[in-house]
Amino acid sequence: MTHDKPIPTSRPHDDSDPLDFLSNLGEDVSAAQQALFSHPEMAGWLERTPGLGHEIPWTIASFTDETGRRVSGLVVAGSFTNGKWDLTTEFVLFTGRARRPGAFLTVDGSAVSVRPQGSLPGVGPRRPDCMTLLKEVQAASMAWAAKPSLRAHWAVFATTHGCGPMPDTFVELRFEDKCYRGLLIDGTLDSTGLWDMEQYVALLLPTGRTVELLADQADSVTFLTGGEHYDLKRFG
Known part of the structure; x- marks a missing residue:
């Protein structure tokens, strides 16, 4: 990755x-x-x-x-x-x-x-409207479905951690002037079964590119599919 x-x-x-x-x-x-x-x-x-x-x-x-x-x-x-x-x-x-x-x-x-x-400075343009975000979720989901290696990895991850048959958590991470939105396809779950955003996470972007980010270094982490603002992190 x-x-x-x-x-x-x-x-x-x-x-x-x-x-x-x-x-x-x-x-x-x-x-x-x-x-x-x-x-x-x-x-x-x-x-x-x-x-x-x-x-x-x-x-x-x-x-x-x-x-x-x-x-x-x-x-x-x-x-x-x-x-x-x-x-x-x-x-x-x-x-x-x-x-x-x-x-x-x-x-x-x-x-x-x-x-x-x-x-x-702010982090640049505001988050897109709901319809644009839904298209991004759809694009990321289609990119996941088109890659056998990602599907196979998720099958193992989901079986181990009790997740659904496909990734459905769409998040936004902002780092000053950089912004990443995508499906969470790998990472660590905490004791309650939620994503641990103090660890590395892998995002599948709507473009089909996979990035691995240290979420704890983000200025903000937003779970867009759940509507919850997770946390606001410190600057360095």
């Missing part, structure tokens, strides 16, 4: 304005993402700002409130023009980090001094 393991990289930051809690911008954005994607109000905010994390970069900003407390967080809504957030107008800051749930704060950028602490 083809080994294809994109490794995300961290980025330097301005030491004169150290980021909260963590040592670099990549880790700070990653911790904020983890909190955001586990927050119960996540879906609503992503619908409000559909390009967030795609065409719109992940941006950390900070301001000092009326009590003198410094508040920093991830910008999730507001006016985004000319490739950047306009932090002189009203915007929404999400203050969560990793296991700390945080809150969505509406900030009047004209009333406080806001400082952008840095941005990491």
Whole structure:
């Protein structure tokens, strides 16, 4: 199988304005993402700002409130023009980090001094619509059915692990600017019988190409057939 393991990289930051809690911008954005994607109000905010994390970069900003407390967080809504957030107008800051749930704060950028602490680029175009995804699933399934070696391997795997007669788990893994969607055709199952996304997995892409990826290095893993956002991983 083809080994294809994109490794995300961290980025330097301005030491004169150290980021909260963590040592670099990549880790700070990653911790904020983890909190955001586990927050119960996540879906609503992503619908409000559909390009967030795609065409719109992940941006950390900070301001000092009326009590003198410094508040920093991830910008999730507001006016985004000319490739950047306009932090002189009203915007929404999400203050969560990793296991700390945080809150969505509406900030009047004209009333406080806001400082952008840095941005990491999004992962490119958003996920295709449902019909396009269904065509991708169909193409990957047909590619699997057309390869006797893949069918034979799955027969052994399915017998060993109690899976169905053909692979039916379609996932998306994103590594910064690279995105892979395909059928899970090999990997490790955990004690509950679910795919262990801390290990190598093999994906059969709609093009018929097989790639082997270390899922634990992905920025995000989404089980598209189950509708569940699995996890959001740290940048390197």
